[in-house]
Amino acid sequence: MTTIALLDYGTGNLHSLAKAMARVGEVRIADDVSDALCADMLVLPGVGAFGQAASETAPFRGEIRSALAEGLPCIGVCLGMQLLLDSSEESAGEGIGLIGGSVRRISAKRLPQMGWNSVDWDSVARPSRASLRVPRLEVAYFANSFVASPSDESSVVAWATHEGDRFPSVVRTANTVGIQFHPEKSSRAGVDFLCGVAEELLACR
Amino acid sequence: MTLLKRIIACLDVDEGRVVKGVEFVNLTSVGDPAAMAERYEADGADEIVFLDVSATHSGRATLLDVVSRTAQRLFIPLTVGGGVRTVSDVDLVLRAGADKVAVNSAAVSNPLLLTEASVRFGAQCIVASIDARSREGGWEVYVNGGRVPTGLDAIDWARRCADLGAGEILMTSIDRDGTRYGYDLDLVAQVSEAVNVPVIASGGAGNAKHISEAFTSGADAALLAGILHDGTTDLLTLKAELLREGHTVRRAA
Numbered sequence: 001m002t003t004i005a006l007l008d009y010g011t012g013n014l015h016s017l018a019k020a021m022a023r024v025g026e027v028r029i030a031d032d033v034s035d036a037l038c039a040d041m042l043v044l045p046g047v048g049a050f051g052q053a054a055s056e057t058a059p060f061r062g063e064i065r066s067a068l069a070e071g072l073p074c075i076g077v078c079l080g081m082q083l084l085l086d087s088s089e090e091s092a093g094e095g096i097g098l099i100g101g102s103v104r105r106i107s108a109k110r111l112p113q114m115g116w117n118s119v120d121w122d123s124v125a126r127p128s129r130a131s132l133r134v135p136r137l138e139v140a141y142f143a144n145s146f147v148a149s150p151s152d153e154s155s156v157v158a159w160a161t162h163e164g165d166r167f168p169s170v171v172r173t174a175n176t177v178g179i180q181f182h183p184e185k186s187s188r189a190g191v192d193f194l195c196g197v198a199e200e201l202l203a204c205r
Numbered sequence: 206m207t208l209l210k211r212i213i214a215c216l217d218v219d220e221g222r223v224v225k226g227v228e229f230v231n232l233t234s235v236g237d238p239a240a241m242a243e244r245y246e247a248d249g250a251d252e253i254v255f256l257d258v259s260a261t262h263s264g265r266a267t268l269l270d271v272v273s274r275t276a277q278r279l280f281i282p283l284t285v286g287g288g289v290r291t292v293s294d295v296d297l298v299l300r301a302g303a304d305k306v307a308v309n310s311a312a313v314s315n316p317l318l319l320t321e322a323s324v325r326f327g328a329q330c331i332v333a334s335i336d337a338r339s340r341e342g343g344w345e346v347y348v349n350g351g352r353v354p355t356g357l358d359a360i361d362w363a364r365r366c367a368d369l370g371a372g373e374i375l376m377t378s379i380d381r382d383g384t385r386y387g388y389d390l391d392l393v394a395q396v397s398e399a400v401n402v403p404v405i406a407s408g409g410a411g412n413a414k415h416i417s418e419a420f421t422s423g424a425d426a427a428l429l430a431g432i433l434h435d436g437t438t439d440l441l442t443l444k445a446e447l448l449r450e451g452h453t454v455r456r457a458a
Contacts, residue, residue: 013302015276015301016304019278047330048326049327052325079327110403110425112372112373112403114403115209115210115211116251116455117208117209142208143282143304143330161207162207185280185281185304186280187246187280191280
């Protein structure tokens, strides 16, 4: 049976994500990074603040980065996607650094961006490793004030725009996909998308 | 494209059961918060709010069980409010499976609760819930279920809550609550202007036109309760009307 480790940084709701992924494999909540890296897939959940999550993962950043670079399937959701970068304006602390760049505040009057927004898929043709074949999700639930700002945009698969500020909403590097919105909160279509991404990554192992 | 306007279905929960004006006659799910939330998701609700009105400890414990049962089957955001007093209460509710926690009276007696909770869990999961009653020249904040006046101006208090770390304001007009005369649009407009976080209009929804007016007045989201629970209308009908009115709302999947 496929095992999926949901890394617990110590705060927030992990139920929905765990439940949403249950049809892909056996999901277990892991507080220990080394233990989590032994699973078939690593999931970095999307609740909490960057600093808090970074302080949990920073001691293992090299270990996590190597595992992901070597092709361990991984999905980072919201904050979990932001952790894939080097650093964040939100708070001090080092991210995993799989994707070069930083996390910045959205340039908008009303923040957090809270609600349903369009996912704009990038039309540029890409080699398969930097794209996704799963059916596209058109509208998704976002709850964030910060977004990824990768130094190299070739990892960006989809974008979104809040009050005129455009930012990556889905990125892919190796077998890791970062998702800025919450697919597990985007109703049935979101759950189908999430499971589709997971299955696609697992098939690429 | 910008954010879609949200419609939020609110359920009052007492000792684990939905109370107040729930009259679905032919459903076995009557009164079960998890089943009702799931039904509203299928109809196209953008979010669900559970407001715990239990007066007892056992009621609170039951609520956590209800939240965790709901989280197993609901795949839209769930906000839980009522009786949240401390950061550890916030933690318990989030751990049970809520995505956001609404803080009301406790924020008035201990404003730093908003800051502590926001720093620890992120502003996006802390909602400042404000019950306001109109008075000469504005609105006054009431606490303890709208029974106790605080002397605070509701607009000033909303601004302060956002400054302290709340990521969203849920503004309920006590005067309009349950009347179905429409939202207090002056209140909606003034609070939306005053804060830079999303605003949910609450209290008084009777039909799609009222929701439309709230959106036009600046609300990011509209809270509904009675008119959904008693079958006066449903989310599919409301959203179709709002789309015809030119509002950007999410179509049910």
